[in-house]
Amino acid sequence: MHIPVRTVPFCIPTKVKEQSVYIEKICADPSLLLTSSFSEKIIDRFQAHYPGSKIFLTTSATAGLLMTALIAGIGPGDEVIMPSFSFVGTANPFVSLGATPVFVDIEKGSMNIDVELLKEAVTSKTKAIVPIHYGSQPCRLHELMNFAANNNIKVIEDASHSAGARINEQYQGGIGNMACISFDHQKNISCGQGGLVIINDPDLFEMADLVYENGTNKKDFLRKKVNAFSWVSVGSNFQMSEVCASYLLPQVEQLDTIISERLASWRVYHNGLKQLETDGLLRLPPDHSGHNGHIFYLLTEKRDELRFHLAQKGIQANSHYTPLHSSSFGNKVGRYVHRNDYTRIKSNKVLRLPLYHNMKTEDLEFVRDEVVAFFKAR
Incomplete structure (x- = not known):
């Protein structure tokens, strides 16, 4: 039996020195679990990447894509275009709502979706396009955005690989109508499982708040914009826990x-x-x-x-x-x-x-x- 002299693992989750300090704060004061002190600091950091956008921390990028699907009103009879070369988490959120995934081939010269084939895949049922930036290598997003805008189709960037990556002077995730980023164990920064949703289209801000808060008007109620707390829309509980946020924050800072x-x-x-x-x-x-x-x-x-x-x-x-x-x-x-x-x-x-x-x-x-x-x- 051959036994290697040394081993090199494929992946070790990112860890920085300050993580134990942040987690110990929660262990010392469990009431911090009831706050959003760590989450808000992460959001503030990413807000600098995406000025004018709404940002939400989620339990995973897959959950984040489900959130965007609900915001976009995707359901039975709709078609959602995406690359076939992707993780199942790109497709499952839309399929779970009854939509049909339309898988498109990748380009000869990259691992990203072929925009010309994508155009051919569009039908009257197409509700959204979900491109990915494989390994944070950018797809032809600006060309795709122009086409989608002319055809009244939403673009949801699956920027799972893309924390901190750019397309020219813009951060990946800041160009589509909506986007998500992943913080799973293999990503550059990680909290085991986690995600970030970016809403770039102001017309979707109100619905995003409702969907994120289990379909309730909680944010408006806390801001005293409404008199009663109520269930007003479809939604779910997408919020990242403060334990995960405390682990992620020092990595975001660095x-x-x-x-x-x-x-x-x-x-x-x-x-x-x-x-x-x-x-x-x-x-x-x-x-x-x-x-x-x-x-x-x-x-x-x-x-x-x-x-x-x-x-x-x-x-x-x-x-x-x-x-x-x-x-x-x-x-x-x-x-x-x-x-x-x-x-x-x-x-x-x-x-x-x-x-x-x-x-x-x-x-x-x-x-x-x-x-x-x-x-x-x-």
Whole structure:
């Protein structure tokens, strides 16, 4: 039996020194659980990214997408367009409300939705488009927004990978009518499970408040805008707990530093593997200005052999999404729009390398060198 000399895990959730201090405050004073002191500080930080928008902390990005679906009034008979190359959490919120997911192929040159095919997928039933920025590499969002506006379609950015990432001078998540960001255990900043919803369209602000508060007029009641507390709309309990917020807050406060350090790690791989791409042995992600280094992936015909080689060296590298359209349930409830089926082709080639906060330089170089060694031996 082969036993690796060292191990490099795929992911370790982000942790910063100040987290224990914040959590201990709650342990010392449980009444803080009844406040929103930590949550409000997080919202204030993100409000600087999204001036003029409404921001809500949620229990997950999937819950956040469900919130946006309720705000948009999506239901039976509606169609929602999204990339097939995504997590099931992109589709489930809309399917759970009775909408039909329309899966669209990704582009030849990126892992993001093909905007031209997306346009062909639109019907009179299309209610929303949900693009993702894979690994925070931006999709063609401005072009998509212009098309959607001309066709009276809402755009909900699934910016789950995108905390702190930009498209030109704007933060990802700040361009669509609505958006969500994820704070799950693999993301650059994390509280185990959590999300952020950004409402950029002022016409949706009032409904967002109602949906977030279980469909009640709680906010207006507390502001003394109404005389009685009442259930007035569809909604649910989406609120992040203060325990999760206390864990997340110090990471949000250090977000720029966390991204800077992660990008430095990301570029150890990118710079060290460029020659393999030049030699035609694999493809690397583009180093677009503004991404946050969330995922380092490569595309290779020898994905499974490379993953086995790395595992033999104690390195955990992972593939990624099974295309939603090819899953048994996705095939049952949705339809797939494509020409070249890049989603299937690339899903069989993609391999993600280990990447996490404070990853040791020697581990990054070890992984990089083993990828190079694998291809040189062939």
